[in-house]
Amino acid sequence: MTLHFGYGTNGLTDLRLDDALGLLADLGYEGVGLTLDHMHLDPLAPDLAARTRQVARRLGDLGLGVTVETGARYVLDPRRKHGPSLLDPDPEARAARTALLVRAVDVAADLGAHAVHCFSGIIPPETGDGTGDTVAWERLADALTPVIDAATRTGVPIAIEPEPGHLLATIADFHHLRALLGDPQPLGLTLDIGHCQCLEPASPVDCVKDAAPWLRHVQIEDMRRGVHEHLPFGDGEIDFPPVLEELAAADYGGLTVVELPRHSHAGPELARTSIEFLHKHSPSSR
Template identity: 60%
Template sequence: MSAPTGPRFSYGTNGLADHRLGDALRLLADLGYEGVALTLDHQHLDPYAPGLAARVDEVRRALDATGLAVVVETGARYLLDPRRKHRPTLLSAEPEGRELRLDLLRRAVGIGAELGAGAVHFWSGTPDPDTTREQAWQRLVDGCAETVGHAEAAGIDLAFEPEPGMLVADLAGYRRLLADLGRPDRFRLTLDIGHCRCLEPYPVADCVALAADRLAHVQIEDMRRGTHEHLPFGEGEIDFPPVLGALADAGYRGLVSVELPRHSHAGAETARHSIAFLREAAARHASRDTRPQQEPLKEAVPA
């Protein structure tokens, strides 16, 4: 079988939080997606609920049945602390908090290996108020080094994401972290296309070229300069055909995952609109067509 030559579009389950996981996988396959970005959360493959091994096996069988590739994501908002969003982190002042995050990452690596995932995705988090940047950075390096060890043992790539507002916010921060870790091969990158528009000093397509040597996963959505808000395609400022062209030119063959975590209330329609938009953008790049793309998504389902 020949290797894929174009983008492999995927969709994040954090944008289908109102769907059962099995229903979400079937929906994505029926729409023509080739993969899923699976966020481990209370409603979708909770890594702390009883019977994990059996549930992972069930998801593996569902992935096989639908033909979907998978990356595993660890960005659930309240999985570790019901009161504090995205806490604790690898930067947390309390050692027990950092251990909770490390435990989640260990579980994610194990689940990812069982599912045959292309990568396990994570990010740095933000420092606690009384933590210096130097302290936070050392905690991050230590936590990433430990997680790299688990990934190497499991034979799976990590896909670290720079996230606006976090300790590692941009590609330069990722490069510094990679260097401080000794450039382990398994410590790779999630490039979020919207984040490139939000804060990187380069055009979005140039960010793809700058990141190409480390890419393990790509997230994609629309966004505006200076505002970290994930928008449906057509509602932001990104010109997508050149971006998809840059991914093709870079030889990237991993998943390109739509990330719209605030649109679960209209998840099915948003997923349908997203793949139609991305296919049109890819076709426009192939034909070098510069006509405007379709209108922004008009949500038919109230939040």
């Protein structure tokens, strides 16, 4: 299959969303990984519905596909990065994250998005409640159930991402969650190619091969073994041509989105060099 490349707005936070989308279309991207955040389609804005319609029109005019991403650092709590999470000891705090994800599913449906990305969060530090892995997995499954229900209602799949340092950190952890939830059809996987290089026991190529049946979203960047740092292409250790070839061979029609969330200061230039790199090293160009 042909690969469809996108770029994440979390790497373009110094640009207005309208300008970021125009830039990506001009550079030849086919889509965007849209992180819902205060500067780019704020999910807590009172006029969210109207803003969503405006963004949907802009995406349509530019011919861009979209995946909705939910990794904004401080969208719910201005003092806690990614807080509260789906594993928070406070049930009301967990419910706030669940509500945000349900809202993201509805936004994604209105945008015609391929999927909604999310992640588990880290196991909270001991707070006297006896939290361990078993309790954490139960919390995650319970907190995700309304999100799965929303995905079923709208037809927009959920794509949970294995994240280094989180409860759900590996592809094996994804399968554990899938089993806990009874293998719901809307639950799929976000595969981050850099994370595969960082900590998976298998190579990035084998990760793509193993994950192919559950792929609903793909993020891509360079990375080094054992170091969770998103790097521009060529600055890490990944051999990309075979990875891109395996992605093209997979039965996956969604976006492959460049994720460089700490490089917004150079976002426009990195968006340009990234698409050039991906086109140069993808199977169709060789």
